[in-house]
Amino acid sequence: MKSFLSIFYRKSRSDNDGIFCDKLAQLTGFNTKNAPLFKQAFTHSSTNKSDKNGNPLNYERLEFLGDAILGTVVASYLYQSVPQGNEGYLTKMRSKIVSRENLNKIGKKLCLTELVESKIYKNQFGDNIFGDLFEAFIGAIYIDKGFDYCESYIKTHILSQIEDINTLEGKITSHKSLFIEFCQKEKISFRFESSEDHTNEHVRYFSSKLYYNERIIAKGRATSKKKAEEKAAQRAYFALQNKINVNIK
Known part of the structure; x- marks a missing residue:
């Protein structure tokens, strides 16, 4: 039973x-x-x-x-x-x-x-x-x-x-890819410096610094290294938007 x-x-x-x-x-x-x-x-x-x-x-x-x-x-x-x-x-x-x-x-x-x-x-x-x-x-x-x-x-x-489709074509899906393409085309030095934050938070966070011509142009923080770098690249894009849009078509 x-x-x-x-x-x-x-x-x-x-x-x-x-x-x-x-x-x-x-x-x-x-x-x-x-x-x-x-x-x-x-x-x-x-x-x-x-x-x-x-x-x-x-x-x-x-x-x-x-x-x-x-x-x-x-x-x-x-x-x-x-x-x-x-x-x-x-x-x-x-x-x-x-x-x-x-x-x-x-x-x-x-x-x-x-x-x-x-x-x-x-x-x-x-x-x-x-x-x-x-x-x-x-x-x-x-x-x-x-x-x-x-x-x-x-x-x-x-x-x-x-x-x-024509409207969608103009949308940016990766600011990091766009930024890298711009720098390579213009032969401008850049690099990401990313590391994990050591905090007491329950979620792991990563911080990224984006160097442009050997100076920090933007920073990003997110729950993965990839996301942090994308956020930094997005901020760098907005800082250089006019210059990037002219050179990248």
């Missing part, structure tokens, strides 16, 4: 799954019976959760998968929509559509952090958490519903809402 506690535990777990699925449907309009998969898509690595085999249970692997699916769907869309575009142009436009800025906006619009499980306070997350969760969510949809359904979801939430 099964114990009352085991029945109660199973029922509580089922109820919790139901509550999660209800919240998921309210925020995204998506219904699923695979609650554990989608819970993993919203589990931050700070929880240190793992399965019975010791494999990590967080959204990072699903984020990787979702990123690949997004890239494939957007590449197919561009191939069909822009027949005159060469490989370089199509690659550039795909990067703009699936840029971190764009995915962050979508994740924020869907209020995805309301579903996240983490040991870090939500107000300590940077904006990139929204894009990370959206990619993991896409990965979960792909596993649960297959490619066709996932492609339809991406078309609805990304491709149907992008602006005119």
